[in-house]
Amino acid sequence: MIEIKNLxxxxxxxxxxxxxxxxxYDKETVVIIGRSGxxxxxxxxxxxxILKPDKGSIYINxxxxxxxxxxxxxxxxxxxxxxxxxxxxxxxxxxxxxxxxALSRFTNLSKDEIKARVKxxxxxxxxxxxxxxxxxxxxxxMKKRVGLARALAMNPEIILYDEPTTGxxxxxxxxxxxxxxxxxxxxxxxxxxxxxxxKSAYKIADRIAMMFNGKIIEEGTPEEIQKTKNPIVKQxxxxxxxxxxxxxx
Amino acid sequence: xxxxxxxxxxxxxxxFTEAGKISILFVKIFYWMFxxxxxWKNIIRQMVIVGVNSFVVITITSLSTGMxxxxxxxxxxxxxxxxxxxFLGGIVSLSLVRELAPVLAGIIIAGRIGSAIAxxxxxxxxxxxxxxxxxxxxxxxxxxxxPRFLSCVIMLPVLTIYSNLIGILGGLFxxxxxxxxSANTFIEGxxxxxxxxxxxxxxxxxxxxxxxxxxxxxxxxxxTVGGAEGVGKSxxxxxxxSSMLILVADYILTAFLW
Numbered sequence: 001m002i003e004i005k006n007l008x009x010x011x012x013x014x015x016x017x018x019x020x021x022x023x024x025y026d027k028e029t030v031v032i033i034g035r036s037g038x039x040x041x042x043x044x045x046x047x048x049x050i051l052k053p054d055k056g057s058i059y060i061n062x063x064x065x066x067x068x069x070x071x072x073x074x075x076x077x078x079x080x081x082x083x084x085x086x087x088x089x090x091x092x093x094x095x096x097x098x099x100x101x102a103l104s105r106f107t108n109l110s111k112d113e114i115k116a117r118v119k120x121x122x123x124x125x126x127x128x129x130x131x132x133x134x135x136x137x138x139x140x141x142m143k144k145r146v147g148l149a150r151a152l153a154m155n156p157e158i159i160l161y162d163e164p165t166t167g168x169x170x171x172x173x174x175x176x177x178x179x180x181x182x183x184x185x186x187x188x189x190x191x192x193x194x195x196x197x198x199k200s201a202y203k204i205a206d207r208i209a210m211m212f213n214g215k216i217i218e219e220g221t222p223e224e225i226q227k228t229k230n231p232i233v234k235q236x237x238x239x240x241x242x243x244x245x246x247x248x249x
Numbered sequence: 250x251x252x253x254x255x256x257x258x259x260x261x262x263x264x265f266t267e268a269g270k271i272s273i274l275f276v277k278i279f280y281w282m283f284x285x286x287x288x289w290k291n292i293i294r295q296m297v298i299v300g301v302n303s304f305v306v307i308t309i310t311s312l313s314t315g316m317x318x319x320x321x322x323x324x325x326x327x328x329x330x331x332x333x334x335x336f337l338g339g340i341v342s343l344s345l346v347r348e349l350a351p352v353l354a355g356i357i358i359a360g361r362i363g364s365a366i367a368x369x370x371x372x373x374x375x376x377x378x379x380x381x382x383x384x385x386x387x388x389x390x391x392x393x394x395x396p397r398f399l400s401c402v403i404m405l406p407v408l409t410i411y412s413n414l415i416g417i418l419g420g421l422f423x424x425x426x427x428x429x430x431s432a433n434t435f436i437e438g439x440x441x442x443x444x445x446x447x448x449x450x451x452x453x454x455x456x457x458x459x460x461x462x463x464x465x466x467x468x469x470x471x472x473t474v475g476g477a478e479g480v481g482k483s484x485x486x487x488x489x490x491s492s493m494l495i496l497v498a499d500y501i502l503t504a505f506l507w
Contacts, residue, residue, distance in 0.1 A: 050383045074386035081384075088381040091372075102385045105286055160384075 001025055002047065002158070002190070007056035008214075009042060016042050017053070018214030029184055029191035031201040033236065034211035035245070040194035041085070043211070044160045047192065048080050049073040078106060081151030081189075085163040087143040089135040089150070095122070096131035099150045106154070121149040124186075125179055141172035148179060152187075159183070161193035165200045177203045198237055202226070210236060212245070267490075271468045274390070278398050278464065281391040288396050295400035299362050300407055306361060310353055311345075311412040315419030318344060323428045334428035338438025341420035342413075346443060347507075350412040351451045352499050355458035358405055359491040363466040366397050367487035370470025371480040379471070389471070398463040405459035406452045413448070450506045457502060458495050465491040 002024040009017040016039035024030045034040050045051040047058060049065055057064045065076060089098050099118045103109055109117065122128060125145040135143060144164065151159055164180060165173035177200050184191060195201055201208055202222045209219035210233045218225065218233045228234055235243030319341050326333040370393055373379050382389045417439070424430040469487035473479045 045380065048384050050380055070388075077384055077386040082381070084377045084381060086376055088377040090378055090381070092369075101387075105385075105387065 001061065003059040005057045005059070007046060007058065008054050009046065009051065010054055015214055020215055022209055022216050024190065024192055026190055027188055028206040029180070029193065029204055031205035031208045032192070032194045032211055033196060033198070033201050033208060035236070036196060038211055039214055040211055041162050044162055044192065044194055048077060048082060048160060078102070078154055079157045080160065081154065081156035082160040083144065083147050083151045083162060083164055085166055087147035089143055089146055091135055094131065095133050095135070095146050098135070098146060099153050101150065102154045117153065121152050124152060125149045126175070141168050141175065144168065144176060145179070152183070155187070156189060158190045158192070161191065163195055164193055165195065165197045173197065173200060180204045198239070271464055274394070274468050275460070275464050277390050278394050281388055282395050282399070284391060288392065291392070291396040292399050295396045296404055299358065299400045300404035303358060303361055303408060304411070306357060307354060307408050307412050308415055310357055311350060311415040312419040314349055314353060315341060315345060315416030316423045318349070319420040319423035320427065323424065327428065334424065334430050335434050336438055337420065337424040337428065337430055338435035339442030342417050342439040342443045343447065345416040346413050346451045347447050350416055351409050351455045351458065352495065354405060354409045354412050355455060355462070355495045356492050358401065358408065359462045359495060360488050362401065363462040363491045364484045364488045366463065366466030367469040368480055368484045370467055371473030371483040374470060374473045375476055375479060394467040397467060398460065401459035401463035402456055405455040409452055409455045453506065454499060454502045457498050461494045461498060462491045465494065
């Protein structure tokens with residue numbers, strides 16, 4: 001279980017995360033929704049230990065990871081997979097080298113075993129015969145899928161998805177949604193996704209949490225969220241320009 | 250008046266902050282250099298980029314420098330004392346080996362490689378590839394900075410040796426064809442004036458230049474913010490800062506070494 005307690009983080013004078021609390025249970029997919037720039041990605045980066053909070057703690061299986069040193073964090077990170085917004089594939093490496101990155105550095109697998117694992121993970125995201133391409137030769141959707149294959153390479157227990165459908169056409173976005181649902185069924189991972197794509201959120205989430213002004217202001221199942229009485233959540237999920245959420249700022 | 254002091258104060262503060270951060274990165278690079286797993290594959294790739302791919306530009310620069318040096322000094326010498334061009338071997342080789350080849354190679358590599366390092370790491374930074382490295386339990390300093398640092402520190406002296414040779418050949422060509430100095434006389438001049446010590450001291454300086462180029466390039470890359478514009482700024486300032494540092498370091502090292 002991941003438990004985030006009183007997490008606070010500021011950049012300069014701007015408080016991005018303000019006393020945030022959230023629990024994520026094993027094997028569930030939680031989707032954090034909120035406006036662009038509200039600190040959703042910053043929250044993800046805290047969970048994987050790239051950013052250190054100003055205050056608060058993050059417990060993963062009972063241990064506070066904000067107290068971890070770099071060595072312990074690196075051990076922890078091997079249990080994580082992360083899909084970045086722009087896929088963040090390494091430009092200088094081929095698709096195969098990208099997916100095999102952690103495998104070739106941290107496992108004793110032979111070259112053939114690594115090749116087989118790469119093939120398997122690429123097949124899982126519906127790609128084949130792309131091993132020798134460079135990221136620049138891939139379309140946006142393919143990049144995301146390769147990014148997902150890379151995140152899955154080490155058989156992670158927890159996958160973080162940063163805006164998994166942003167920048168994709170509606171059909172490709174749905175392909176990614178199906179992939180995320182499939183992955184959960186097939187390999188039983190815990191998933192944390194941040195997005196502002198409500199269609200995607202309803203589809204992939206077991207629970208949805210809405211982030212606003214650095215806090216989680218509401219959480220519940222997709223059905224509960226759809227029936228919310230909270231005017232802020234209501235405005236966000238229906239995508240209205242008018243309402244309590246200021247458009248500027 | 251207060252504003253002037255504020256501006257000066259801010260610049261001084263910024264200067265020392267940057268200097269401090271570059272020094273910290275330098276220490277971190279040393280720390281990560283000896284950690285496993287080794288990055289030898291990556292190091293060799295970088296050595297090819299720094300070394301092999303710079304041969305053409307180093308050839309052209311060194312050849313023209315050697316030729317111009319011989320031409321300028323030769324004509325100046327001959328203007329006052331006829332026949333004094335026979336000193337050209339000594340003059341050309343000394344100037345090249347002790348000073349020109351190391352500094353020129355340094356500045357060219359700062360422009361060619363330092364900028365590329367800053368641009369590549371900067372782009373990786375703004376496209377979250379550096380974060381991706383962290384999420385895969387890999388230190389960006391170990392994976393990106395160490396190989397670039399080692400390749401610059403190893404390849405810059407190699408390029409300088411090559412630059413020495415090509416520059417002297419250029420000087421020899423001009424001395425023979427314009428001033429009628431025989432190859433023998435030219436080489437005797439080198440033998441007489443140039444010592445092995447000069448060669449080693451010249452190469453010793455380039456170790457520092459290589460370290461400066463790689464450290465500044467990586468620092469600017471890691472500090473990049475703000476998309477394509479940020480990458481452009483980092484690239485430019487990495488070349489400016491490393492070129493300046495090379496010139497300053499050159500004076501200090503020369504003063505200590507000779």
